[in-house]
Amino acid sequence: MPEKAFIFDTTLRDGEQSPGCSMNLEEKLAMARQLDRLGVDILEAGFPIASEGDSEAVKAIAAEIRRPIVAALARANQLDIDRAWAAVKEAERPRIHTFLATSDIHLQYKLHKTREEILKQISWAVGYARSFCDNVEFSPEDAGRTDRSYLIECCHAAVEAGATVLNLPDTVGYCMEPEYEQMFADVKARVPGMDGVMLSTHTHDDLGMAVANTLAGIRGGARQVECTINGIGERAGNAALEEIVMAIYVRRDVLPVFTEIHTEELFASSQLLTRVTGVAVQRNKAIVGRNAFAHEAGIHQDGVLKKAINYEIMTPQTVGMPASEIVLGKHSGRHALSKRYEELGYQLTKPELERAYELFTRLGDQKKNVYDEDLIGIVNEGFEHLPEMFTLKLFQTVSSSAGRSTATVELEKDGEVFHDSATAEGPCDAAFCAIDRIVGVPGTIADFSVHTVGPGTDGVAEVSIRARFQGREFTGRSTSHNVVEAAARAYLQAANKATYELKRAAESAAATGSVHSNEMVDRFFPGGY
Numbered sequence: 001m002p003e004k005a006f007i008f009d010t011t012l013r014d015g016e017q018s019p020g021c022s023m024n025l026e027e028k029l030a031m032a033r034q035l036d037r038l039g040v041d042i043l044e045a046g047f048p049i050a051s052e053g054d055s056e057a058v059k060a061i062a063a064e065i066r067r068p069i070v071a072a073l074a075r076a077n078q079l080d081i082d083r084a085w086a087a088v089k090e091a092e093r094p095r096i097h098t099f100l101a102t103s104d105i106h107l108q109y110k111l112h113k114t115r116e117e118i119l120k121q122i123s124w125a126v127g128y129a130r131s132f133c134d135n136v137e138f139s140p141e142d143a144g145r146t147d148r149s150y151l152i153e154c155c156h157a158a159v160e161a162g163a164t165v166l167n168l169p170d171t172v173g174y175c176m177e178p179e180y181e182q183m184f185a186d187v188k189a190r191v192p193g194m195d196g197v198m199l200s201t202h203t204h205d206d207l208g209m210a211v212a213n214t215l216a217g218i219r220g221g222a223r224q225v226e227c228t229i230n231g232i233g234e235r236a237g238n239a240a241l242e243e244i245v246m247a248i249y250v251r252r253d254v255l256p257v258f259t260e261i262h263t264e265e266l267f268a269s270s271q272l273l274t275r276v277t278g279v280a281v282q283r284n285k286a287i288v289g290r291n292a293f294a295h296e297a298g299i300h301q302d303g304v305l306k307k308a309i310n311y312e313i314m315t316p317q318t319v320g321m322p323a324s325e326i327v328l329g330k331h332s333g334r335h336a337l338s339k340r341y342e343e344l345g346y347q348l349t350k351p352e353l354e355r356a357y358e359l360f361t362r363l364g365d366q367k368k369n370v371y372d373e374d375l376i377g378i379v380n381e382g383f384e385h386l387p388e389m390f391t392l393k394l395f396q397t398v399s400s401s402a403g404r405s406t407a408t409v410e411l412e413k414d415g416e417v418f419h420d421s422a423t424a425e426g427p428c429d430a431a432f433c434a435i436d437r438i439v440g441v442p443g444t445i446a447d448f449s450v451h452t453v454g455p456g457t458d459g460v461a462e463v464s465i466r467a468r469f470q471g472r473e474f475t476g477r478s479t480s481h482n483v484v485e486a487a488a489r490a491y492l493q494a495a496n497k498a499t500y501e502l503k504r505a506a507e508s509a510a511a512t513g514s515v516h517s518n519e520m521v522d523r524f525f526p527g528g529y
């Protein structure tokens with residue numbers, strides 16, 4: 001009989017740690033709701049000690065998302081565990097997830113501690129976490145490079161102290177499949193008291209092996225897998241949730257497990273993450289990339305038309321990928337629009353639908369056919385839940401191949417209208433400068449990319465921007481027929497996020513009298529694994 005593999009999503013923790021993927025409270029909540037719809041079993045909501053923002057997000061998620069287990073990460077010390085418990089305790093089913101490095105490399109060069117000291121710390125930390133919560137996960141960080149006999153001792157210490165889940169991370173993405181599989185088999189066979197303790201995988205993609213290693217871990221006896229939507233995460237990322245889930249589904253003939261993920265929510269989950277972080281997946285990304293089900297070569301197209309199974313091992317519908325057809329024109333009504341959004345996996349609220357309809361009719365005036373990609377673009381661009389935001393009312397640029405460009409912008413905030421203009425080398429730069437002058441928090445561009453959305457010359461440009469404001473990065477994304485306008489809107493979105501977050505950080509620092517920023521934590525406590 002196949003057994004259930006529990007899906008532990010860490011998009012909001014390990015995923016969020018990756019550059020360009022930081023999310024604010026509202027964005028994390030939106031993502032958590034979607035992960036709940038997707039059916040994840042455990043949701044790692046954050047690393048509360050890392051910042052006030054992280055702590056608040058974990059609290060909000062624990063209070064609202066009731067079905068899955070909600071986990072909070074903590075290093076193996078009192079302050080971290082106290083913070084984690086304070087943030088997660090209101091959850092219906094809370095879990096404290098504590099970790100400590102066990103490889104000689106980390107002991108020697110990072111922690112400067114002996115093996116004996118680490119063993120004691122594991123026993124203490126797991127026991128301390130258990131004094132609050134009966135669901136405690138322990139991770140020996142860098143398990144993949146830890147001496148096997150010592151790893152067994154560490155796992156034994158954790159199990160004796162009451163750990164209910166043992167997670168064996170390949171923190172640096174170094175393991176080969178047979179090694180990773182064997183590690184699980186060894187721990188299962190050699191650690192006493194493993195009955196009732198669940199083994200878990202946590203893999204990174206530095207050598208492109210994350211998903212393969214996850215499946216190897218399952219063969220070795222793991223029944224929980226840690227993963228992220230779109231595979232975001234530290235460096236090359238974590239194992240991609242959608243790939244693991246579909247591999248288990250498609251190859252259920254050879255794998256001993258099943259999941260309870262609602263696969264038809266996979267595409268919508270991927271899209272939502274892209275929307276909130278501004279980090280797009282590559283076109284050929286397995287399962288959720290735009291080309292994942294596109295058959296270009298004539299011989300393939302012919303084969304698929306005869307019978308999809310010729311070239312498709314799963315259908316786009318299974319993962320909730322909409323068929324890319326011409327769907328709507330400018331005469332389509334709100335009802336048709338709302339219905340199509342539902343099919344695409346977006347549940348729009350009434351005001352959101354109104355806003356989408358307004359943008360849709362505007363687009364319908366500019367182009368004859370509105371494609372699914374356009375509708376997704378509208379959602380990506382159109383909604384902001386941040387209070388006190390500036391909106392772009394008017395935008396004008398003058399540029400020439402010789403000399404500088406000028407941009408004039410008109411922004412509105414709380415009914416008040418602001419104008420300014422600036423000159424710079426190019427029209428985008430000029431627009432950003434003009435926005436900076438009004439918003440008052442100057443930014444610098446860290447990344448700027450343009451894609452075309454929708455087929456043919458009828459398509460629109462989609463601009464994604466990552467910009468740095470006072471040392472922190474924020475993202476923005478927008479679509480328009482006019483590339484410069486899309487860039488200005490994307491930049492304004494990032495600037496809005498920055499002003500909101502920086503103001504909130506300043507308020508909370510003033511309230512607690514502490515300087516507790518992400519940057520400080522990063523510097524002194526390299527977080528996560």
Ligand SMILES: [Zn+2]
Nearest residue numbers: 014171234529
């Ligand atoms: Zn990790």
